[in-house]
Amino acid sequence: MKKLPILAGLLFLVVIGVLSSIYIVDERQKALVLQFGQIKAVKEEPGLAFKLPVIQNVIYYDDRILSLDTPEIEVTPSDDRRLVVDAFARYRITDVVRFRQAVGAGGIAVAESRLAGFINPNIRAVLGSDGVTSNTILSSERSALMDRITVASNAQAQQLGIEVVDVRLKQTNLPDQNLDATFDRMRAEREREAADERARGAEAAQRVRAQADRTVVELESDAQRQAEITRGEADAEKNRIFAEAYGADPEFFEFYRSLDAYREGLKGSNTTMVLTPDSEFFDYLKSDAGR
Incomplete structure (x- = not known):
């Protein structure tokens, strides 16, 4: 009966020794087996491995990045x-x-x-x-x-x-x-670029305005020329008509021209004319031909 505790103790020591001699390396690790600080084994593959109990220990290192x-x-x-x-x-x-x-x-x-x-x-x-x-x-x-x-x-x-x-x-x-110095330099560069853009814009606007002014002058000149041509043609047509009228009946034409002169000369309510009694202006108003 006294041998049973001894056997149990021995069995316990054996189990402890076996367990302490086993170590496991998983797929994320590498392991070194050290004995009194000296490397005795390298375990780089995952799985179960053995070492000497007590006198050997295992150091694990991460195998991941x-x-x-x-x-x-x-x-x-x-x-x-x-x-x-x-x-x-x-x-x-x-x-x-x-x-x-x-x-x-x-x-x-x-x-x-x-x-x-x-x-x-x-x-x-x-x-x-x-x-x-x-x-x-x-x-x-x-x-x-x-x-x-x-x-x-x-x-x-x-x-x-x-x-x-x-x-x-x-x-x-x-x-x-x-x-601060960098920001100031960047701000100065941006302001210079903005000034350049504004100058280019002002130059472009000036060109557009000059072109517009030139176009206006050309259009006005062309319109004036066309107006003068039209007025000249109208005056020519008027003179032609007057000439034809004069050629058809000179006496009537003279009479018509005199009446037109009366209408223009006596226009308004306060018109005053100073003429000599024998003036030819009112010939058609006092002569037999005027009647």
Whole structure:
């Protein structure tokens, strides 16, 4: 009977030993088996694995693509307009052995600190290289610049057992102390452009007005010419009619012309005419021919 507790204790120890020797790696992880700080095994495939209990322990590393927000830095492109750049990187651990040897027990925190130390100088170097202006950084060409930063950072990150998948610029802003000067310059440029547009508009309006004035003068001149022609034709027609009338009956024509002269000369209620008694003006009023 005394052997039963001993057997139960031994069985319990065996179960504990078996359970402590089993570890599981899922598809999102990679694992290292350490013995007194030394790497004894690498488990990169998901599944069940075994280790020595007590003296060996397992360190798990994320096998997924991870994100790193880098600190903001100032860069100076070739046009000397300083910019504040905020970037982020995506990376993954590709070699857990090298990763462990490079960062030790510090793990992800130490790795990201060293990775940021690679990425930020590369951002500053690429964005500050010859031919890269602030307009280039803010244009669609920034994609090629980010690819250059990614390639350079990935080459350095290999020593950490890390692959840099991508580096992207989240924000590109002007330093606070430069904003007012930049806004003033932008405002001055817009005002200059507006003044140029107004000047071009005034010039175009002046051309339109000059053309309109010229058209008016031409139309009035043409109308005046046509009116003079019409008046001349009417006078000619009138003279022709008078000439025909005079040729048909000269005496009657003289009589008609005298009556017309009387009508025009005696028009109005206060007309006064001073004539000599023998004036020919009233011949048709006093002569037998006038009757």
